[in-house]
Amino acid sequence: MSIDTEGRKTREVCAEDIALQQQYIEKVKELNFLSAAQKGKPKHYSISTFGCQMNENDSERLAGMLNAMGYTETGDIQQSDIILYNTCCVRENAELKVYGHLGALKKLKRENPDLVIAVCGCMMQQSEVVEHIRQKYGHVDLIFGTHNLYRFPELLHKALVHKETVIDIWESSGVIAENMPITRKESVKAWITVMYGCNNFCSYCIVPYVRGRERSRRVDDIVNEVKTLGRQGYKEITLLGQNVNSYGKDFGDSTDFADLLEKVNEVEGISRIRFMTSHPKDLSDKLIEAMRNCEKVCEHLHLPVQAGSSKVLKEMNRKYTKEQYLDLVSRIRARIPGISLTTDIIVGFPGETEEDFEDTLSVLKQVRFDMAYTFLYSKRTGTPAAKRPEQVPEEIKKQRFDRLLEVQNKISKEINDGLLHKEVEVLVEGLSKNSARKYSGRTRTNKIVNFKGSNELVGKLVKVRIEKIHTWSLEGTII
Ligand code: SF4
Structure with a gap:
């Protein structure tokens, strides 16, 4: 394996790895095609995601790979041929929930030995967790971590063909897998992970231990992904990283997050740009200037203070x-x-x-x-x-x-x-989660607004006059 001086695998090695995964996607697809011909029904999957938006974005990639392998999503675990948990270890109660779910699947696995139960994500980067699952939840078929997520097709193929538990955890990796399939959950807003890992070691946080050191995706790869989203009709993107303000520090040149924002701001079709999370120690005046000058960057900043x-x-x-x-x-x-x-x-x-x-x-x-x-x-x-x-x-x-x-x-x-009777610009996202008869969207300042609307408005920017105020949301009428 060839690794450059910063621990980043060369683009050529990544490309080879990814081409290999494409071959495994085809192999699993073939297995599923034969199974569907024999049983007369396609295979289904369900994914449960715990934790942050970066995990959500990872799950969109896992869903993309599963769809490319011929599986169809179902919300019903009873109907699933693969049940996948993408875990988080930031809070202990999320871990306990995962164990609870795994325990409850024992019976299902007994009734259907062909069911594949897989767990991945941050929790699996802790060796004691993997050992615990191995000892107590022998019905789990596949365990993998955060660094080798892109190798899911190969690992799944192994689990399906050899019918034995596959455990593959990497302690670290410089791989940034580009061009893997993705199935996004939403059609108006999209998450884009721009960097992985964290170098900060806040004394309460487990992330640097399970996600590794900071690795930034290249500007061109990100801009190309945003262009694709623009062509697909997405209107809003959120650039994600544990600390986006240190984007580019691993490049060894002067490229930084402000430069990335300026490039993304030029992409046609996209109306709004957001980003998270920002570490106060790395938020430069240059970035403040870029936020001010890039008209698509929304007037909202999530800036964790943590304590006063x-x-x-x-x-x-x-x-x-x-x-x-x-x-x-x-x-x-x-x-x-x-x-x-x-x-x-x-x-x-x-x-x-x-x-x-x-x-x-x-x-x-x-x-x-x-x-x-x-x-x-x-x-x-x-x-x-x-x-x-x-x-x-x-x-x-x-x-x-x-x-x-x-x-x-x-x-x-x-x-x-202060917003009562004011007009605000809202990007319509879809039906409101709280009221079946209302539509919902957000202002540029990230405030939730509910209003009467129609399906044709989804994905459009509308003006809403605010008529009712709540602590967490606003209500109004389109004008
Ligand atoms: S910056 Fe965020 S992710 Fe990184 S160690 Fe601190 S809290 Fe954890």
């Missing part, structure tokens, strides 16, 4: 202080007036005192985020923070969490109140 106390931020290894974060927010707001800001906050990090928590509340009040995603700190085995002795008692964490939510909900509602 500089002491806690240091212990989290976030590499910025409260003051630096506030200064960054001021610079962003000065250049992009009206931008909406959302954030992530962890409540009850080990050693968090009442004073530290008050600091978090003060940041909330000073910044006035449009929305905050708040999490109770929970120990993640394998991370430095989990080993710290001064864990905050659950009861105190919950009390702080409720206090934080109360402050934030009030701010969110007040900000939304």
